[in-house]
Amino acid sequence: MILRFSGQGQGPGCLVVQSCRKGGATAQCTNDSEAGMKLLEDLTENANQVQQKVLEEILTQNVHTQYLRGFLHGCTDKELFKKKVPIVNYEDMKPYIERIANGEPSEIISAQPITELLTSSGTSGGQPKMMPSTAEDLERKTFFYNILVPVMNEYVDGLDQGKGMYLLFIKPEISTPAGLMARPVLTSYYKSNNFRNRPFNRFNVYTSPDETILCPDSKQSMYCQLLCGLVQRDEVLRVGAVFASAFLRAIKFLEDYWIELCSNIRTGHVSDWITDPGSRNAVSLILRRPNSDLANLIELECSGKSWEGIIKKLWPRTKYIEVIVTGSMAQYIQTLEFYSGGIPLVSTMYASSECYFGINLKPLSKPSDVSxxxxxxxxxxxxxxxxxxxxxxxxxxxxxxxxxxxxxxxxxxxxxxxxxxxxxxxxxxxxxxxxxxxxxxxxxxxxxxxxxxxxxxxxxxxxxxxxxxxVLSIDTDKTNEEDLLNAVAQAKLIIEPHGFLLTEYTSYADTSSMPGHYVLFWELKMRGSNDLPEVELEVVTMEKCCSTIEESLDSVYRRCRKKDKSIGPLEIRLVKHGTFDALMDYCVSQGSSVNQYKTPRCIKSEEAIQILNSRVVGRFFSKKDPSWEPFKIGAK
Structure with missing residues (x-):
């Protein structure tokens, strides 16, 4: 079978399912749980046939694009495609995408019009990657979100009897020289009619009004969404954000603002600093009147000695926390479990700017077992x-x-x-x-x-x-080994005139507090000596090293640091002479080869981090935010 996306009166997420065998086409809407699960069974049962049909459709539709014509010369044979079309990375596709961004026709790579460019958190040359997208692709994403509904209904009862407190945010966007919008994939979806006009069913009802999600000021957006979630606490059956890091950032925000939030609930008025008109009006409709009882209850829970289990205390009907906790987000599992009060962590989907890939068919499985x-x-x-x-x-x-x-x-x-x-x-x-x-x-x-x-x-x-x-990631940032190497190389230029040499370094993402931050372990020596430099005399120099590294990292990191405040100041920890020898001894004892051992540029082993931390003799932080402005696409 092959699935075609229909925009004709069936609502977002509804599909036309066309059999490869003889027969007509029938409409199925994924808002129907039984039909949705049947559709999933059909897709997975016929996975190979669907894949072959998908490739056939892609080739038939796009074989005359400039890109494919250069390899296939108008032929749509699938085996020839695999033989002649090369496997590529972003640098190979970047020139074609930039040409479209600068005004050349979509037919360079796509028979369908490219309607926008989706900026990836992965970077190229310090700038976000840009992925092409079409109007049909938005329908495909809507189907993907809607198919999650029947899966969750299979495992959790009564989700139609309440609301979801999902903390969702938009990110900066720009217009390319051709007039296309370039923006993150989730910003694209939240601003689309597919999201704003989503079918009205209880599963799609959120405590956050759309106006607060679309608020461009992230601080006002966070405050308003938390306020709405607290006011509607008795209706909340599930909570979450896209990434675990974003949800924990919301908890930290709540720690900082719960007194003011309680005051708003007690008086029935939104704080004056909430100036975004749409957010202010939408929240006022939910706040409506003073509620001292609710304010007192929230105050009692938040003023306790520990915030362990605070999610369950504030939103007692919550059945699960929906956040991505796989990949780099796994580092937040322990902290989430501390705040959750035993509520299951659910990671529902696997997606990227390039494409939405797959879903978790066993959503209540432990994070370590998620497939x-x-x-x-x-x-x-x-x-x-x-x-x-x-x-x-x-x-x-x-x-x-x-x-x-x-x-x-x-x-x-x-x-x-x-x-x-x-x-x-x-x-x-x-x-x-x-x-x-x-x-x-x-x-x-x-x-x-x-x-x-x-x-x-x-x-x-x-x-x-x-x-x-x-090697390093805290939020949507993705720092690779080469980026880290280049940034450290710039910082080395600062210490070398002072007679210091950097002999070894490694790093890790410290998420023990919010927001998390990058930590670099440096082992230094003085030129002509093995003694550690007098670190007390070099505070300003080391702080400058921290800032220089941050300035040398890519725009996504710098945005997270400066605008989103989702990453804390970078830290350098100086370690005493011989520390990296001890690290090598440990790794060799765990099975690494002495002959092939290379100092790892990122450490995730708790034991290895403990070895490094036990030898720290100085700690230094960046004292200023790095520079950042939305990326630009210049005309050629």
Missing amino acids: YTLLPNMAFFEFLPLEKNHDRMTYEVQCNGISDPTCRENEDDRLESEAVDLANVKVGHLYELVVTTFTGLYRYRVGDILMVTGFHNNAPQFRFVQRRNV
Whole structure:
């Protein structure tokens, strides 16, 4: 079967399901749980057939684009596509996308008009990547969100009897020289008619009015959404945000503002500093009148000795917390569990700016057991096998925070290996995800490493292992090893005139407090001596090093630091001489090879971090926010 997206009177998320066999087309709406689960069963049962039909449709539609014509010369044969069209990364596609951004026709890569560019949190040359999107792709995303409803209804009863307190936010956007909007994928969705005119059912009812979600001031948006969630606490059945980091940021915000929020509830008036007209009016309609009883209750809970279990205390009917807790967000699980009061953590979906990929068909599974089933109608999926020892790579991910060197080296050898189709992956094996989309990406390396954990019907299920090359991440930032190396190189220029040499460094993402921040461990020596420098005399210099590193990182990091305040000031911890020898001894004792050992540029092992922290002799923080402004696309 193949799924076509219908815009004709059936509402967002409704589909026309067309059988590959003889027969007509029937409409199915994913707001119907029974029909939605039947649709999922059909998709996963016929995963290979759906995939082949998807590729056929993409090729038929786009074979005459400038990009594909250069390889296929008008032929739509699927095997020729796999043989002739190369597997590419963003740098290969960037010139085509920039040409469209600057006014050339969409037909360069897509037969359908490119209606906007979606900015990815991954970066290229310090700027967010831009992914093409079409009007039909918005319908595809709407289907994806709607298909989550029947899955949750299968596992959690009574979700139609209350509301969701989801904390959702928009990000900065710009207009390209061609007049296309360039913005994050979630900002695109929240501003679309598909979101604002979503079918009215209880599952789609949120405590946050749309005006507060679309408020451009993130502080006002956060305050108003929390205020609305507290006022409607008795109706809240589920809470969440997109990422675990964003939800914990909201909890920290609540810690800072609960007294003022209680005052608003007690008086029935919104604080004067809430000046966004739409937000102020929408919140006033919900606040309506003074409520001293509710204010007193919230005050009692928030003024307690500990905030352990505060989510359950403030929103007692909550059945689950919906946040992404896989990948880099796994570092927040322990903190979430502290605040949750035993409420399950649910990670429902796996998606990116390039494409929406898959859903979690067992949403109540433990975060460490979460697997995603890739929906075969979303794109054509291929997988580059990682043939090396899987246990070894798993160890390297846990200990060093980066994959085995084979995941970064020998790229040409990996690309020469035959990419595997969705139906032919093997349980227990690791793969890098490659997608061909309806929107103009062909055999594109997403950069995600996945492990196959099993099958649902004939559709494989995957556990997200890591982003290729990413070593540090707190929020939507993704800092790779090369970016970190270049930033540290700039900071070294500051200490070298003072007679200091940086002999070794590593890093980790410290999320023990909110917001989290980058920590770099530096081992220094004085030129001609093994003694540690007198760090007390170099505070200003070291603080300048911290700021220089931040200025050298990409625009997504700097936005999170300066505008979103979702990342705290970068920290350098100086360690005493011999610390990195001790780190090597530890890694070798855990199975690393002495001959092949390289100092890991990111550490995730708690034991390794403890070794480093036990030898710290000085701590320094960046004293100013890095510069940031929305990225620009210049005309060629």
